[in-house]
Amino acid sequence: MRTPIRVEALTIRYPGRPLPSLDDVSITVERGERLGIAGRTGAGKSSLALAVAGFIPRVVRASVAGRVLIDGTGGTDAMKAAPGDLLGRVGIVFSSPSSQLSGSKLTVREELAFGLENLGIPPSQMDGRIDAVMERLGISHLAEREPSSLSGGEQQRVAIASIVTMGPEILVLDEPAAELDPTGAAAVAALLDDLAAAGTTILHAEHDPVALGACDRVVLLEAGRIVPAMASLPPCESLAWTVGPGRQGTAVTIEHVSHRYPNGIEALRDISLKISAGEAVAIVGANGSGKTTLVKQLNGLLRPTHGRVLLDDAPTDGIPVNRLAATVGFAFQDPGDQLFERSVEREVSFGPRQLGRSGTEGSAAEISALVEAALSMTGLTGEREVNPYDLDRSRRKLVALAGVLAMDPAVLVLDEPATGQDRDGIERVGLIVRAMQAAGRTVIAITHDMAFATRWFDRVVVMHEGRLVDHPPPAA
């Protein structure tokens, strides 16, 4: 029996980068084996995944050396394979749903059928395969929903289902559960257990120690090379927000807020919540429970259908988003929704420049001090000239966070700030929360990472199906 994945002396170099992303890496994965690929952000995990799935260099341009041999394709090199050679044999799942959904299908069911159509599966067999995978991932109830109307975590489970339905012998995963709530992550973990037991070969790039623990073997990458063991982390630095001291936090009051989307989905049902000035509150809950919809009410990106939001006892109704922005800073879950400038520095300075223009903030010197402080807090000082689109997703999220910090908001709202970050990144986000709170700011963050929530926040509130629940529902 031949080895399903054999990577030989693989080197990958992206155009315009001084250092190779992977440097002379060799690995083998046996049939039915589950190999974890660990390493920090930028260590080369995604490049390895893309090469094994045949995406490098055909779809993602890069210069390559070495070979990636995939069994079942007559020993052909995945990096030289034609599109059809690996189809149905190797499936790849990415971490963010935006690059995995077709964007034109009207129901989840049709989205899942799309891959089967391309494989040439007879239509009579499709529903059976689709239903089986949806049930294993706990998304049967989403079958007739429109994919774009789902929450990020729900979309990600659809994306995973869309590849697993195709029944690949080799499954390549690049942080598939980064956007998932604990229930969703558990469903994915159980599915991977089943697939591995049934003989699927799995290559799984991951930060999450629990997911890595489920692997038969873990290989650690650092700066594009395989290294023997996790190098010890640098001692945790502490961060402090020193610009604009003495500014007081603002209390946030949510009064009987409901929100109904134009498509009729009722995402919030009569929510009331008081957050004191200077408090750090984490909002947890399942994907699709209404967390993002709730925090978007705070800066006016969405408006309550009923009820109201008050900042320090002043109602926000009718105040435009850009004026609320002077008080409430909002970092989006998907950095793609937030970033638009051509360099990190321009991106980070956009907010303070706008506030300066409307006269609420000070001079160019003050703006530059804010930008420097935000870059230093997020560890991006060295990346100021880089185009945000050239950074990986976890660092793009830090750019988005820096862009909000630079506005020095009295209320900092973070939508899933820790997802997709490695251990250092999560630590840094936690330290930023603590530093902002120490400087008197109110911090409100959505997270599905319970450990992160309890470690860095004063209070954890739980959302379930558009409502706040007093006690978290028992874990599924």
Next chain:
Amino acid sequence: MRGIATDVATGYYIAGSSRLHRRNPLTKLLGLLFVLVAAFLLPALSLAVLAALLAGVAISAGLAGALLGSLRIPSVLVVSIVVVNTLFFPGGRDVMLEVGPLSITQQGLTFGLVSAGRLLVVFVASVLFLFTTLADDLLETLVARGVSHRIAFVVQSAVQLIPRMRHRAAGILAAQQARGLSVSGSLVRRLRVLVPLVGPVLLASLVDVRERTLALEARGFGARPGRTAYRVVPDSGLDRVLRVTLIVAILAVIVSAVAGLGR
């Protein structure tokens, strides 16, 4: 951005079950091609017939209101074509009216009206096509007909281009507002807001295409022949008759135009 994203999959589609809605996308595509060819190659009087035909189709499909609403998009262009040609048409000889240094010529007015009419008729036909055709049905039909996957993808992307860009622009504008950008005020001020949007929206569109490419690659779109279809786009006997008729009509228009040139 939930809610707005819903636009992209459906595009300009207005749900309905009229005869026009139920036509196969390929039939409608040929109808659109016929209108395009007829509007530009047949004598100007045929524009009136085409316009009446399209109006009838729009009313029977219950889309008259939506169609009228969409007409404000080309209105500025149509009016300016008429005005500019009426005043400055190079072949203008018969002066109808003189206003200061400007003279309105009969040839200019005619040329302006005909050009604007052609544009309008083609615009209306395109809008009716977009109102009644799902981008996904179009893609499936083209692929099932053996059109190359690349071309089908390009056609579908073209149909979805404006909804996608609008979705991206709305997202970027929301992000800019969330960081203090003011979008209210005078017309000039609002226009100044739009200018810095152009670069990011174009960049985001490129990123969009890249992301969709990854998505379609991972699912093996076009990787292999023998694709099957989960949902079959309906195609009736009436559609087949209409398609043959339309092809004959298109050829007839082209032949008559070529013959007319020879005279």
